[in-house]
Amino acid sequence: MNEDTPRTDGGTERADEPTEDVALDPWGSASVGDYADLFAEFGIEAFDEVDDDVPDPHYLMRRGVIFGHREYDAVAEAMANDEPFAALSGFMPTGDPHIGHKLVFDEIIWHQRQGGDAFGLIADLEAHSARGMSWDEIDEHARNYLLSLLALGFDAEEGELYRQSDNRAVQDLGFELGSKANFSEFEAIYGFDGETNISHMQSVITQTADILYPQLVDEPKPTVIPVGPDQDPHVRLTRDLATRVRYFKVTEAFASFELDDDERQLVRAAYDALAAGSAEDGDAADVDDTDVRCEDAAEWLADYEPPESDRESVDLAAAKSSALDKLEAGGKEPLRPRVRFFDRNATDEAFEALIEAVDGEKRVFEGHVDAFELTRDEAESVAREVEIDHDGFGFRQPSSIYHRFMTGLTGGKMSSSIPASHISLLDDPEDGYDKVKAATTGGRDTAEEQRELGGEADECPVYELYAYLLAGDDDELTKTVYSECVNGERLCGGCKEQAAELMREFLEDHQEKREEAEELLDDLDIDLDSDRRGTGGEH
Numbered sequence: 001m002n003e004d005t006p007r008t009d010g011g012t013e014r015a016d017e018p019t020e021d022v023a024l025d026p027w028g029s030a031s032v033g034d035y036a037d038l039f040a041e042f043g044i045e046a047f048d049e050v051d052d053d054v055p056d057p058h059y060l061m062r063r064g065v066i067f068g069h070r071e072y073d074a075v076a077e078a079m080a081n082d083e084p085f086a087a088l089s090g091f092m093p094t095g096d097p098h099i100g101h102k103l104v105f106d107e108i109i110w111h112q113r114q115g116g117d118a119f120g121l122i123a124d125l126e127a128h129s130a131r132g133m134s135w136d137e138i139d140e141h142a143r144n145y146l147l148s149l150l151a152l153g154f155d156a157e158e159g160e161l162y163r164q165s166d167n168r169a170v171q172d173l174g175f176e177l178g179s180k181a182n183f184s185e186f187e188a189i190y191g192f193d194g195e196t197n198i199s200h201m202q203s204v205i206t207q208t209a210d211i212l213y214p215q216l217v218d219e220p221k222p223t224v225i226p227v228g229p230d231q232d233p234h235v236r237l238t239r240d241l242a243t244r245v246r247y248f249k250v251t252e253a254f255a256s257f258e259l260d261d262d263e264r265q266l267v268r269a270a271y272d273a274l275a276a277g278s279a280e281d282g283d284a285a286d287v288d289d290t291d292v293r294c295e296d297a298a299e300w301l302a303d304y305e306p307p308e309s310d311r312e313s314v315d316l317a318a319a320k321s322s323a324l325d326k327l328e329a330g331g332k333e334p335l336r337p338r339v340r341f342f343d344r345n346a347t348d349e350a351f352e353a354l355i356e357a358v359d360g361e362k363r364v365f366e367g368h369v370d371a372f373e374l375t376r377d378e379a380e381s382v383a384r385e386v387e388i389d390h391d392g393f394g395f396r397q398p399s400s401i402y403h404r405f406m407t408g409l410t411g412g413k414m415s416s417s418i419p420a421s422h423i424s425l426l427d428d429p430e431d432g433y434d435k436v437k438a439a440t441t442g443g444r445d446t447a448e449e450q451r452e453l454g455g456e457a458d459e460c461p462v463y464e465l466y467a468y469l470l471a472g473d474d475d476e477l478t479k480t481v482y483s484e485c486v487n488g489e490r491l492c493g494g495c496k497e498q499a500a501e502l503m504r505e506f507l508e509d510h511q512e513k514r515e516e517a518e519e520l521l522d523d524l525d526i527d528l529d530s531d532r533r534g535t536g537g538e539h
Contacts, residue, residue, distance in 0.1 A: 005320040031348050031399040038468065042232060044068040044402060055080050058110045060103065060403060061465050062475060066226075070401040072221040075399050079114050082173060084277060086214035086223040087111035088119035090164075090207065092127045093141030093399050095416040096424040097148045099469055100406045107226035107401070109153045117221075118159035120149050124530075125164045125206050129199035136531045138481050144523055144527045146532040148425045151513035156524055160217075164206055166527055169216060173203075174209035181205060182236070211398050220384065220393070225400045235400045242395040247387040248354065249347035250379045254335050255294055257326050262319035265329070270297035271335055295331030301327065339379040341369045350390035357382050406468055407461040409439040425514075429507040436465065436500035442485070443492035455485040455492065462492075 024358070051061055053076040060066045069527050078085035084147045086491040089104050091097070097105075112118035114500060123144040127133040133141075138418075146161060164170060186201055211234065243249070253259065254267050274292045300366055302323055327335075342353050355364055358375030384394040408414040408421030415421050424430050434537060442460030444450040457463040463481060471477040482492035521528075 012264065012322075023461070042423075043362045044070060044229070047401065049074070050076055050320065053077070053080065055114070058107065058362045059473050059475065060107065060468070063478060065103070065468055066401050068229065068404050069400060070239070070323060071399040072401055074396070075111075075116075075241075077225045078222045079116070081263050083113065084117070084219065084221040085111075085115075086117040086119065086217075086221055087226065088121070088211065088214050088223060089226050090123040090210055091145045091149075092123040092125075093138050093145055094127050094131050094133055095141060096426050097145050098414075098416065098422045098424045100414055100422065101145070101148075102152065102425065102469060103150050103403050103406075104112060104155070104226050107403070108149070109224060110227075111224065112159055113153075114154060114460065116469040117214055117217065118154065118457070120146070120154060120159065121167075122161075122163045123179055123207065123210070125199075125201075126203040128453075129197065131204045134317070135530045139528050139530050143521070144426060146526070147517050148510070149513045150517035150520055152400050158518060161526060163526060164203075165530070165532065167213070167364045170175050170206060170209045170213050170296070172214065173190045173212060176274075177208050177212075177241045177245065178202075181208075182242050183236065189237055204237070205235050208241050211235070211238040211243055212393075212395055215395050216394070219281055220388070220396050222396060222399045225398055227400060227402060228405055229402045232400070232402065235398065238348050239397045239511065244344075244381075244398050245393055246344055247350055247390070248383040249342040249344050250376065250383050251340050251342070252376060252474040253338050255330050255333050257330060259318075259323065259326065262315065263323040263326070266304070266306070266319055266323045267297060267335075267391040268337075269306070270301045270327075271337065274300055274335075293296060294327045294333045294335055294457065297332075297335050298327035298389075306519050336372065338370045338372045339376055340373050341371070341383060345389060345392070346387070348393065350386055353438065354386045354389060356417040357386050408466055409435055409461050411440040411461065423503065423507075425507070427507060429511070431499045432507045433504040436462065436503045437496055439465075439496065441496065443490040447491055450491055451488040455490065457482045457485040460485070462496055465503065470499055470506065 001417060006397075006446070045068060046536065047066050048060065048064075050069060050073045051057055052074060055076075058066070075085050077083075087108050089108055091101065091104070108118050108120055122138075122145060124135075124138045124142060127141075128135065128137050137147065142163065150156060161168075183192070183201075186196075186204065192201060192205065196498070211223075211225055215221060225231075227235070245331065253263075254271060259267055267269060271292060274296055301320065304320075333466075341354060346354070356368055358369060358371045359375065360371065363370045374382070388394040406414050406422075409423070410418065410421045413421070420435060420438065423435055429434070439462050441462050442456035442458070444453055444455065463485065466481050467478050471481075481490065485495065
């Protein structure tokens, strides 16, 4: 966004945001100076690439608060086609739930209302191992989180709420996933070292099991995990482990040798050009799909220059060199597209069943099967069905969406340790009113400057309150507040008064609904009076 082109759409994008080193630490003090860095460094994709595919998007999506995703298109497609999907997120009970947590509560509830299976969990094992919380403290905070989630509209009859420590299926799954993880990964992803306690490491594996748990219920399905970007390390690790425990790996292949993703992209271009009967220079090459040989593809590829868009995503020189080596070594071997099933963890019975399940022309080798008449999607479906029929998990890689961090009311980070910087969902409504009235703003030094220059809504914690919470589904209110601010028509005093009144009303309503949810929570099968014993204090 250019600072000369102010947004009037109720968005939350910040102008000229300073770039910081990007460090995603699930247990640290979360801060991301430039969200765009996450796209390049960690492979998070911009949410606006999929938001048109989302039926009736949530206001956090419409306003750019949800800014990134991993493979959310699979969830959006399931949602649009009325197919099974799920949403899950967890809450570490280390303090009172506050308005930052409400973002995640709302995202879970919205996905449930769109027809998804919804799961909310209390990450009590993580709180005890990583933060040294006593079990009495955890019990108290867990109750408050669950009451707020229910008060905001989570349907406990249709969804599932649980504690990590009480979910045996999650713990058993974590044990299996742990067999596919190693300490060097924990060291690289989380910075763990010789001083990290084993329970902390165990809690990480438990969280990967939480993320995959919805796929143990009924069937594997697209599953989204709504989180802040600081939790992305857990998502990345889980996506890897979900793949490693699968019975079969499905890839595209063209010959007897293997190709990596970058090489495959280049060989695909060579095959398509030659099979179509035209080389890059336009000369006819009278070949059909049975006449394309590895040496033909090597000759074509030697002079090929990929489109600029493709060059950004591959190490072109290295991929081209290695692909040429493999094609030249293949000589006159026919180049034919196929899907390849690798035996990764399958039992002998499952591998034999896969062979039987592959229709059409196929070739069976020790450790893999090549199929010539299946699409990649069809092959994935066959592999998953065989796996599930033979007691495997059949997991899909989980998806995720990422929301921006709310700015603290005093400026800077919103911190639970700084009461004035955040509003707890348990705050007295009058205290919530007072905190908003005392909040930092993006206003000018004087009313005269404000009217002349306009306010800086993109730098204003109070405007964030409207966009993230107070305006609810009313996009017109956020547009009006934004436009009046940047055009100098709205002064900070009146703006904060309006926001403070809305905050007071929200807290009054929320706490009434929390009282109503007490009986519902008591009827749920969740033990909030743990009899666990622990050492207490920091671990």
